[in-house]
Amino acid sequence: MIRFENVCKSYGSFQVLKNCSADIGRGEVVVVCGPSGSGKSTLIKCVNALEGFDSGQIFVDGTPVRDPATSLPRLRARAGMVFQGFELFHHMTVLENIMLAQRVVLDRSAEDARARSLKLLKRVGLAHHAMKYPVNLSGGQQQRVAIARALSMDPVVMLFDEPTSALDPEMVAEVLAVMTELAQAGMTMMCVTHEMAFARQVATRILFVDQGEIIDDMPSADFFSGQCSDRARNFLERIL
């Protein structure tokens, strides 16, 4: 579903991504972890071209990202993304947030978009908050709306960029619960996260990234049973 082929990216002389290659299959839940500054956020943002890269290629459901012939808006519409800072549109209600891209990108009718939005809100447990503005929701609620908003485009893959890092501990669980439900429903997911319990329970595979390189790429069971690299083991010891 997502294939990275020798992806390289530099900021000046600093190499953020070094020859990153990996393949994420349909229905897989891949957790990307690693120390801060390792390039994992950059890696996930390359998938929907929010960040460019210098060489190599990424295919999303067969479509090459770094290709002038690829329509980036169309590609992005098929890859849902959830941000660390939620990024709900402040000036719109929850419902308007979820309806917007359905209306203007997918050309869905207002009734259709509204019905789908309300269904998604119900799915993330926020059906009664449809008419509120984001400022009146907690962080955890905002992030669940953001997930619903990404899902509204019927994406083939969901990208999560540290979705719980900006949340108070008691709100992390409600967001992870939604993500777990999504994984169980068969969604292809790529998640940058420090939530190792989630990685252990939900992820099918772990990519461990350090200094711009994918050091480990293995089933999560293997990763957590000690078959990972020394660098990964060091990292785990520090954060667990």
Next chain:
Amino acid sequence: MQIWNWHGFFMYLGSGFIFRGALVTLMLTVFATCAGFVLGTVVAVMKRSRHKGLSLPARFYIWLFRGTPLLVQLIIIYTGLPKFGIRLDVTTAALIGLSLNEAAYLAEIIRAGLDAVSPGQIAAARALGLEEGQIARYITFPQALRIIVPPLGNSVNGLLKTTSITSVISMEELLRRAQLLVQEHFMVLELFTVTAIYYLAMTSAWDMIQRRLENYVNRPYQRTATPVLLEPEANIAVTS
């Protein structure tokens, strides 16, 4: 000669001649604000462009019109342009001068507002598949408006009084008409007090409008904001 002539004061306060002058002032302000806003938006967008061919002319425009007195601009437009075969009547010259001048100031206000929209909001819109034009229309401009309204109000307030400068090209607005009447009975203080009252009435009315505008654009950001029920049936659909 008496110090203060009440009879004269009330005569001028009720004078249709002065009242119609105030209407002209109002008309100049409304027109220059609207035209200045449209032109200012174009200039602001140009100035933010990465292309030098767009940003340089915008910078030059702002530099020119903010760097010279409106008085000078008006005289050049009214007396200079006819020498190149462009003959303008007083009203047209005044409207053009005020609009061009106002656009330069509003361009900077609008640019600051556009710059204030957080990159995260734009990234989120991009990730949903919105095209750049759609992002401007649905995200950037609506959010910038909230930043723009307070300084815009200041600018309109200033413009209400600045229109008096058009009296130098004999535009018969409020101040010019007061000056004309002074030459009849020499009741300087009474006339200018009436003039001041008219200006105060107009700036006060604008204050009220501006407060409403600010409340309107701030509504989504107020924590206590009662959600607006755009579609009452949507709530029913959720609960059923």
